[in-house]
Amino acid sequence: MQPNNVFNVRRMQLYLQKHFTDHYRFYGMGMLVIFGLMTGIAVLMILVAREPFRRMSELVPFYYIGLFLGGLLFTSRAFNELGSKEKGVDFLMLPASQFEKFITLFLISSIGYLLFYHISSYLSFKIIEGAQLTALNQKIERNYDLLDNPKEKVYVYYGYVILQAAFLLGATYFHKYSFIKTVLSVFIFGFALWLINCIIVTLLFGFGQEFWKRSVPFLLVAKQEVGPSSWHSTVYLIPEWLQNTYLFTIKFVIAPVLWIIAYFRLKDQEI
């Protein structure tokens, strides 16, 4: 019988099993290191320095650092096999579709990591709180809600998803030192965008008042009017429909586009 050449649940399950057979040591070590670092450092600070965490907001920066650093490092290793000829042959010749292989690695590096990280963070927080209560008899005030109040905090996660997609794409381009090379590429891309913005702003507003210094790229330009006794700024903002388009693009377009490119890059891999 002719098999489905794009997607088959059983085949993907087999590939997942195969992937974990190859990588369980790395995943186990990685999980232990992340959980150990998150919990160990904070508990040591409480027990050795006897300095309590009064509010949850004092712990939140560690959470965000772990989320971004761990998640992006982990994602950049998604196609690590392609960095070695032997492993690359094994990866590409295994009878599963490129789509199944991509989806498996995508799910592990995105949803898999987020799931592990949040369970780990929750447990870590509980241990830190328990240690603090036992050693210093002091609770941690819940003053920070990750997704609420103000609601803009949710954009941290949109940012994470976009960066995760960029690092997944980077992993298909750079098979060795993928993390460092992707960081560099993201900086170069950001710098190029900023440069284009400077050129456009200068063309539109002229060079005289160095408008490029007083602009938020592709969003607004501030113009200072200096009078004899006072000064005021006029802000030129892009129209609302364009702002909404930006928001829509950030929320729903950039990451999927990067994922799709990463998938086609994987399909085009040669050894």
Add this chain to the structure above:
Amino acid sequence: MINIQSLTFSYRKNKPLFENLQLRLEAGHIYGLLGKNGAGKSTLLKQMAGLLFPDSGTCEVLGYPSAKRQPAFLREIFLVPEEFYLPKVSVKRYVNTYAPFYPNFDEAAFYNYLKEFEIPKDQQLTEMSYGQKKKVLISFALAANTKALIMDEPTNGLDIPSKSQFRKVIAAAVSDDKCIVISTHQVRDLDNLIDSIVIIDDHKIIFREDVQTVTDKLSFKTVSRIEETTGVLFADSNLRGHTVITRNAGQEQSKIDMELLFNAILTNHKPIQEIFN
């Protein structure tokens, strides 16, 4: 089975490795892909396996374009690369993980091949030598029962008894619906095994004949005085005298000397080629 049409491929621009290459390999044969180091054997095998894509032309296996690497294609082809990867697990775990991808995998045959190669089935792959690992991979490749089996320098790293075991298991594994392609530069390793010869040199296929046709048209013999032998196409001297290739005018039956034929074709293939045209 394997059909390569007008294949052009280059690693670098303006330096083509293959230009307009044509090759058709049929089921029921064991092909020996012979060539010097760097002749392009591994590249050709990678094209067949879909690990490299043609710049132009096509490479199809069982009608599937190999470059698409579709599961229907991948489950009917097995590549034993020269340098390979095996995970750090036991033989049993390896089989349990990889075998379900191959619908015709024969587990009993796999353990029989291991027995033939004298590999203990309870051993961890990490505890094995390179040669032992290679034998596990060859056993798996044969047990996978794929229609196309391609092997890149499979005898590299095998000791002398293992090379003989290798020939034995491969000869037993061939069937009418299988096409086995073995690439090597150690042509003696394939003596008595292959039934078709493909010689690649300078990125071109310069010779492609089955062994029967070769022995029908050429005679391989050892003579003490070369001057007394007429129609010598190629000769090589050794301690026992001279091994020579002559035209087989009298329809004598001789045993093919693969290395001699290989050297003859690489040295000056035109007179021999003319006999086959």
